[in-house]
Amino acid sequence: MxxxxxxxxxxxxxxxxxxxxxxxxxxxxxxxxxxxxxxxxxxxxxxxxxxxxxxxxxxxxxxxxxxxxxxxxxxxxxxxxxxxxxxxxxxxxxxxxxxxxxxxxxxxxxxxxxxxxxxxxxxxxxxxxxxxxxxxxxxxxxxxxxxxxxxxxxxxxxxxxxxxxxxxxxxxxxxxxxxxxxxxxxxxxVPAAQSCGARLGAPLVNDSVSVSLSDHLTPMDEIESRLHAVAGEGFTIAIYNPWSRKRRENFETACEILLDHRDEDTPVGIVHGAGREDEEVEITTLGELESYGETDLVDMTTTIVVGNDETYVFDDRMVTPRGYETKYDY
Ligand SMILES: C[S@@+](CC[C@H](N)C(=O)[O-])C[C@H]1O[C@@H](n2cnc3c(N)ncnc32)[C@H](O)[C@@H]1O
Missing domain, CATH: 3.40.1010.10 (Tetrapyrrole methylase, N-terminal domain)
Structure with a gap:
């Protein structure tokens, strides 16, 4: 099979x-x-x-x-x-x-x-x-x-x-x-997207999808077209398997695709080793994301959460509004 x-x-x-x-x-x-x-x-x-x-x-x-x-x-x-x-x-x-x-x-x-x-x-x-x-x-x-x-x-x-x-x-x-x-x-x-989302605040509260950058089982051109589709539709995106020595270009390509669809100021959360001894958390922007590719923060125990057009940073926490503010006063 x-x-x-x-x-x-x-x-x-x-x-x-x-x-x-x-x-x-x-x-x-x-x-x-x-x-x-x-x-x-x-x-x-x-x-x-x-x-x-x-x-x-x-x-x-x-x-x-x-x-x-x-x-x-x-x-x-x-x-x-x-x-x-x-x-x-x-x-x-x-x-x-x-x-x-x-x-x-x-x-x-x-x-x-x-x-x-x-x-x-x-x-x-x-x-x-x-x-x-x-x-x-x-x-x-x-x-x-x-x-x-x-x-x-x-x-x-x-x-x-x-x-x-x-x-x-x-x-x-x-x-x-x-x-x-x-x-x-x-x-x-608990999947990594959720444990990492928790470390970042509340970035996944509205529609979100996961994309793996591993091209071991899925060809990279397919991964690229999926990324274009989900980035274009405005989902919050959890990126799994973001970087490895053999996948440098995949990470760079993914950053370029995301920037085709989203503003460079879009908040991005990077969580390395959630719940493990070497856990590290950083909130940055989409414009800066590619520069993290060669750091220890981004490797195969890292999940990256890319905000949508509405995501913002409040007191070092990512927030993706679910839409309550359109119906309620608070
Ligand atoms: C093959 S996937 C396994 C995913 C796992 N089944 C899940 O539900 O989270 C491996 C990827 O999950 C993510 N991952 C797994 N554990 C993680 C952790 N503790 N912190 C951050 N990301 C993690 C990383 O993106 C890693 O490359």
Whole structure:
């Protein structure tokens, strides 16, 4: 099944490490799943590429292996859990409960590290990969569930926002399995747009859209036409995946497109690492935005919120009026 679908846009983090899955118990060099041919051998991940984002590494090489017929056990369960922005207080109780119930927790190492230790300590097995391999990691989670385990696959923010919930369903389908066999469930988390919007004040109160500048799964000309469309329609825009070494030009192009449609004084909020130790927040203008591209503030853990024609800055907070002032006196 093709993964070239924007709903399966990938996890991305700034990193230059090489990929090699690790597990935290004795099974660390082998997949715990019972599939006959597709188990991801964590010591020999197919990914050897060095890349500055997980998603840019090597998805072409990944193929889905075992089918549902390769598993003899009664299926377990699979839950996609959104961790929210980063700190444990930002996780929902439901997310914590779903993780506490899981026997196996699967995820990108950075995201696994966001989970409170008391939860990971209680899990039977943690399967984490430092970078790349989101297809094989998702398949690993599904295979473990098909082999009878209760599995949680985790990601930052919400599983439905440029994350792995869609990929999990697509791979489940391609294996000939059914979502219902695994009691597949998505546990939402606070998406970056919302956690970053909160840091900035109230920039997203009216119609808004998210655009990812990652051209890993969506061609840049398509991203450009989407940006033209939404910037021209006056939405407040949350920009995900704004910059990486390989995406310098995408960021510059995006700034130029936004300036085609909006005044250079338009307020722009930049939030790096919302809810994490290195959180930084800055409010600037659209005219200045491009100059932040080469600073530490803008990278793959940054979300940028571009105001609409009505957005203004009040006491260091962005405000996008919803229109109450047109109906009420205050
Ligand atoms: C692949 S997307 C994952 C989005 C995630 N599923 C969500 O709901 O927020 C990764 C992008 O989310 C944004 N992001 C994730 N965590 C963030 C954080 N703590 N602070 C700011 N932006 C963040 C960045 O734009 C990053 O490049």
């Amino acid at each position: 093709s993964t070239d679908d924007t709903t399966t846009t990938t996890e991305t983090e700034e990193s230059t490490g090489k990929c090699g899955a690790s597990a935290t118990d004795e099974t660390s060099s082998e997949s715990a799943c019972g599939g006959s041919s597709s188990s991801t051998d964590s010591s020999t991940s197919a990914c050897g590429a060095s890349s500055d984002t997980e998603s840019e590494a090597n998805e072409e090489a990944e193929e889905v292996g075992a089918t549902v017929d390769d598993f003899d056990a009664d299926p377990g369960t699979l839950v996609a859990v959104g961790l929210g922005p980063g700190q444990p207080e930002g996780m929902t109780d439901r997310a914590k409960a779903a993780l506490a119930d899981a026997e196996h927790i699967v995820g990108y190492t950075t995201y696994i590290d966001l989970i409170p230790d008391d939860i990971t300590d209680d899990a039977e097995d943690i399967y984490d990969t430092p970078m790349c391999g989101e297809v094989s990691r998702t398949e690993e989670a599904i295979d473990r569930a098909l082999a009878g385990n209760h599995v949680a696959i985790v990601g930052s923010g919400d599983p439905n926002v440029y994350a792995l919930a869609g990929l999990a369903l697509e791979i489940t389908e391609s294996k000939g399995a059914m979502a219902s066999m695994l009691d597949f469930e998505v546990v939402p988390g």
